[in-house]
Amino acid sequence: MPDSQPHPPLAGPETQFPPGVAWIDGRFVPMSEAKIPILDWGFLRSDATYDVVSVWKNHFFRLDKHLDRFLASVAKLRMSLPFDRTGLETLLHETVTRSGLEDAYVEMICTRGHSPTFSRDPRDAVNRFIAFAIPFGWIADETQRDRGLRMIVASVPRIPAASVDPTIKNYHWLDMVRGLYEAYDRGGENVLLKDLDGFLTEGPGFNLFAVKDGSVHTPDRGVLEGITRGTALELCAELKIPTRIEPLSMETLTTAEEAFVTSTAGGIMAIASVDGQALPASPGPITRRLGELYWAKHQDPAWTTPVRSL
Numbered sequence: 001m002p003d004s005q006p007h008p009p010l011a012g013p014e015t016q017f018p019p020g021v022a023w024i025d026g027r028f029v030p031m032s033e034a035k036i037p038i039l040d041w042g043f044l045r046s047d048a049t050y051d052v053v054s055v056w057k058n059h060f061f062r063l064d065k066h067l068d069r070f071l072a073s074v075a076k077l078r079m080s081l082p083f084d085r086t087g088l089e090t091l092l093h094e095t096v097t098r099s100g101l102e103d104a105y106v107e108m109i110c111t112r113g114h115s116p117t118f119s120r121d122p123r124d125a126v127n128r129f130i131a132f133a134i135p136f137g138w139i140a141d142e143t144q145r146d147r148g149l150r151m152i153v154a155s156v157p158r159i160p161a162a163s164v165d166p167t168i169k170n171y172h173w174l175d176m177v178r179g180l181y182e183a184y185d186r187g188g189e190n191v192l193l194k195d196l197d198g199f200l201t202e203g204p205g206f207n208l209f210a211v212k213d214g215s216v217h218t219p220d221r222g223v224l225e226g227i228t229r230g231t232a233l234e235l236c237a238e239l240k241i242p243t244r245i246e247p248l249s250m251e252t253l254t255t256a257e258e259a260f261v262t263s264t265a266g267g268i269m270a271i272a273s274v275d276g277q278a279l280p281a282s283p284g285p286i287t288r289r290l291g292e293l294y295w296a297k298h299q300d301p302a303w304t305t306p307v308r309s310l
């Protein structure tokens, strides 16, 4: 029986892609031509790891840290890349240069790949490396960045760290996508997930921080060790703001003076409310100071690498 529900448009050849350039199967192509075979385990099983580094005004930000994390993730998943670290770095420079973008979101991916015989043994698959550069994107839009995000704490728990190691950057996002829909249904804009013990973890693409009694708290476990999280902690040390890296309870978050999230896709972004309850300040004074220093560091040669032209 035909249903009368409106359907979202189906992706077809006419579907638009953002501008940018990808490197896949040994060549550079426009984003519209960057495709993986449907037999790739990256697609069929979410068997992949990736990393995202930003380019701001023609400079990579903390490139070494992103390369370290990506190479560690590839090794933990017992995958291999077609080149060494220097080759990887050279390729990222070339991808950005070819994209012509000054501010870019640069993703590197290693998938399990596919086996020529459709073998179910992951050791038979030939790993695939992909990189692309598209325009810089933000977790929060401009209004949300100015006034802070309206967060919901989802009822769906984060996938347990004992099952999927969250320190390996991965595409196991069905918990977070379920959480996002729950947040939208409950009038929120974004979502935080708790672990099975009820402690807060992270959200889709970001780490969580709460400022309580003047100290900056962030979860010590069950999360991706975000490069922006690490940067925020380094900035706290520079500003002599005390930090506490330990399990983060709902009570700490809901009684915090201020709270924020961190991500390569936008830096340090304030949280305005949790489950509809406004926090006392958004952006609060510490969030603001950290955010200003975060962007100032984008001019610091110690943390940036100029994109090499071809």
Ligand SMILES: Cc1ncc(COP(=O)(O)O)c(C=O)c1O
Pocket (backbone or CB within 6 Å): 052, 202, 203, 204, 205, 206, 207, 223, 224, 225, 226, 227, 228, 229, 262, 263, 264, 265
């Ligand atoms: C689950 C998760 N947590 C945290 C982050 C933030 O990490 P980073 O600061 O390295 O961008 C991300 C980034 O995509 C993520 O996917």
